[in-house]
Amino acid sequence: xxxxxxxxxxxxxxxxxxxxxxxxxxxxxxxxxxxxxxxxxxxxxxxxxxxxxxxxxxxxxxxxxxxxxxxxxxxxxxxxxxxxxxxxxxxxxxxxxxxxxxxxxxxxxxxxxxxxxxxxxxxxxxxxxxxxxxxxxxxxxxxxxxxxxxxxxxxxxxxxxxxxxxxxxxxxxxxxxxxxxxxxxxxxxxxxxxxxxxxxxxxxxxxxxxxxxxxxxxxxxxxxxxxxxxxxxxxxxxxxxxxxxxxxxxxxxxxxxxxxxxxxxxxxxxxxxxxxxxxxxxxxxxxxxxxxxxxxxxxxxxxxxxxxxxxxxxxxxxxxxxxxxxxxxxxxxxxxxxxxxxxxxxxxxxxxxxxxxxxxxxxxxxxxxxxxxxxxxxxxxxxxxxxxxxxxxxxxxxxxxxxxxxxxxxxxxxxxxxxxxxxxxxxxxxxxxxxxxxxxxxxxxxxxxxxxxxxxxxxxxxxxxxxxxxxxxxxxxxxxxxxxxxxx
Amino acid sequence: xxxxxxxxxxxxxxxxxxxxxxxxxxxxxxxxxxxxxxxxxxxxxxxxxxxxxxxxxxxxxxxxxxxxxxxxxxxxxxxxxxxxxxxxxxxxxx
Numbered sequence: 001x002x003x004x005x006x007x008x009x010x011x012x013x014x015x016x017x018x019x020x021x022x023x024x025x026x027x028x029x030x031x032x033x034x035x036x037x038x039x040x041x042x043x044x045x046x047x048x049x050x051x052x053x054x055x056x057x058x059x060x061x062x063x064x065x066x067x068x069x070x071x072x073x074x075x076x077x078x079x080x081x082x083x084x085x086x087x088x089x090x091x092x093x094x095x096x097x098x099x100x101x102x103x104x105x106x107x108x109x110x111x112x113x114x115x116x117x118x119x120x121x122x123x124x125x126x127x128x129x130x131x132x133x134x135x136x137x138x139x140x141x142x143x144x145x146x147x148x149x150x151x152x153x154x155x156x157x158x159x160x161x162x163x164x165x166x167x168x169x170x171x172x173x174x175x176x177x178x179x180x181x182x183x184x185x186x187x188x189x190x191x192x193x194x195x196x197x198x199x200x201x202x203x204x205x206x207x208x209x210x211x212x213x214x215x216x217x218x219x220x221x222x223x224x225x226x227x228x229x230x231x232x233x234x235x236x237x238x239x240x241x242x243x244x245x246x247x248x249x250x251x252x253x254x255x256x257x258x259x260x261x262x263x264x265x266x267x268x269x270x271x272x273x274x275x276x277x278x279x280x281x282x283x284x285x286x287x288x289x290x291x292x293x294x295x296x297x298x299x300x301x302x303x304x305x306x307x308x309x310x311x312x313x314x315x316x317x318x319x320x321x322x323x324x325x326x327x328x329x330x331x332x333x334x335x336x337x338x339x340x341x342x343x344x345x346x347x348x349x350x351x352x353x354x355x356x357x358x359x360x361x362x363x364x365x366x367x368x369x370x371x372x373x374x375x376x377x378x379x380x381x382x383x384x385x386x387x388x389x390x391x392x393x394x395x396x397x398x399x400x401x402x403x404x405x406x407x408x409x410x411x412x413x414x415x416x417x418x419x420x421x422x423x424x425x426x427x428x429x430x431x432x433x434x435x436x437x438x439x440x441x442x443x444x445x446x447x448x449x450x451x452x453x454x455x456x457x458x459x460x461x462x463x464x465x466x467x468x469x470x471x472x473x474x475x476x477x478x479x480x481x482x483x484x485x486x487x488x
Numbered sequence: 489x490x491x492x493x494x495x496x497x498x499x500x501x502x503x504x505x506x507x508x509x510x511x512x513x514x515x516x517x518x519x520x521x522x523x524x525x526x527x528x529x530x531x532x533x534x535x536x537x538x539x540x541x542x543x544x545x546x547x548x549x550x551x552x553x554x555x556x557x558x559x560x561x562x563x564x565x566x567x568x569x570x571x572x573x574x575x576x577x578x579x580x581x582x
Contacts, residue, residue: 006566006567006568007566008563008565013564013566024522025514027514028562031561035551035559039558050551050558051552051558052551052553310531310532310533310536315539315540315567317568329567329568331543331547331567331568333565333567334566336540336543336567340541340544343526375531384530385530386529386531386533387528388494388528388530389527389529389533390498391499392499393522393525394524399523401496401500403499405491405492410496
């Protein structure tokens with residue numbers, strides 16, 4: 001094994017990966033997020049990377065929004081208002097910087113000057129665009145390029161989502177969130193006006209000549225993981241792309257280019273966004289799917305990947321879409337954290353914040369997810385199935401345990417039996433462990449009983465069905481259906 | 489409930505995650521506080537979970553050394569190999 005970590009990256013390490021890490025190591029998460037404020041450049045630019053040699057400013061490389069990671073960490077671990085304010089001021093200045101230097105066409109969309117601005121190494125999205133910004137300086141682009149600056153949907157969606165969470169943070173700090181709402185609307189309007197193709201229901205770059213760059217890439221997953229759109233658009237995106245095996249749904253994860261594109265190249269042995277499954281797409285996917293209540297689709301897509309990871313020798317950046325074989329790199333923190341997340345998400349105890357689907361709705365309280373979908377089925381291939389699994393986690397004052405076999409899930413609170421429910425359900429609770437909802441995770445309906453504190457409730461839950469509970473009584477039910485894998 | 493008592497027994501007697509994975513001081517304290525642990529009967533899921541913790545430890549370290557360090561406290565690093573070749577297939581810019 002060759003381990004030589006190479007810095008902390010804004011697109012990944014410092015955002016989505018740290019957001020997962022915050023559930024396990026909140027102190028390290030605080031320190032990691034703080035770096036981006038501490039090393040902000042005097043003109044307001046936040047470094048895209050921090051390494052042993054210092055901060056780097058040669059590209060912007062934005063993918064997952066920093067403000068969401070900051071907000072969720074703050075909600076979950078309470079690092080303090082002073083910390084939140086420091087992060088807020090840095091991010092607000094960076095928003096100004098982006099509008100000054102990455103809005104040269106005056107559209108309100110955020111522009112990509114080079115391949116590395118989105119970290120899309122080897123992606124045909126950027127064929128004939130330069131890899132780097134001119135003079136290795138993020139404020140400059142090469143005017144000899146025939147295509148850039150792009151109006152980039154993923155960068156624009158990132159900033160839209162960033163603004164949404166900056167609004168939440170402003171409100172928490174006692175300010176008025178409405179200016180951020182106005183800015184968010186500007187970003188969303190620009191995104192749909194310049195980058196959305198209604199004939200394809202897809203988001204593309206618009207190049208310097210005004211043409212859409214019709215390469216179907218993981219830009220789509222990035223955009224919807226930035227909470228853009230609504231439930232209707234997300235279902236369309238699932239049917240046409242993310243759950244479509246001729247587009248992005250490989251048996252082992254989401255590919256980086258649509259599989260029916262002639263430029264698709266599955267080579268997983270090098271750092272490539274030209275086709276193979278990237279661990280970063282996997283760790284970003286829950287933000288897209290869970291946010292829209294598409295828990296069952298995400299679970300279906302994740303099962304073979306989890307089995308493949310359990311069988312692999314390394315934690316890689318790239319996976320072979322056809323076999324799940326681990327490829328390029330090892331000791332890769334997004335892959336490591338995806339595995340820790342997946343175990344917790346499907347057969348563990350996951351603390352969550354109460355962020356609402358729309359930032360115009362009131363956020364809920366923090367809670368806990370107890371999930372009973374253990375990897376006990378040999379049908380997932382690769383690794384032998386487990387016979388049973390067990391997980392432990394302390395939340396607040398209570399220590400919880402979950403144990404699940406192929407039929408049943410049992411949890412304990414401070415050593416005393418707590419919840420009992422069948423395989424295929426997730427029970428959501430408040431931070432003390434009182435059930436607030438039950439969600440169906442499997443493609444077929446599951447009937448059974450939830451027991452808690454001497455009370456029982458019988459339910460039948462189809463995929464993604466969500467039953468809200470109060471005092472162990474059903475108060476409402478939401479059924480949005482299920483999009484099984486499509487074949488084209 | 490077939491295997492549930494056995495797997496619970498394994499979880500409760502496995503020892504701390506930090507001890508099993510050999511975590512360093514910083515991560516050990518954090519994992520002790522979160523109380524996170526995992527056990528599995530059969531297959532390689534538990535072994536890989538412990539491997540994940542060990543490799544996470546390799547990714548949590550300061551950036552640089554001494555007075556001019558980018559970060560003197562441990563932070564999350566991206567991981568992956570350090571490539572000393574001119575990038576053709578590298579991750580952004582090294």
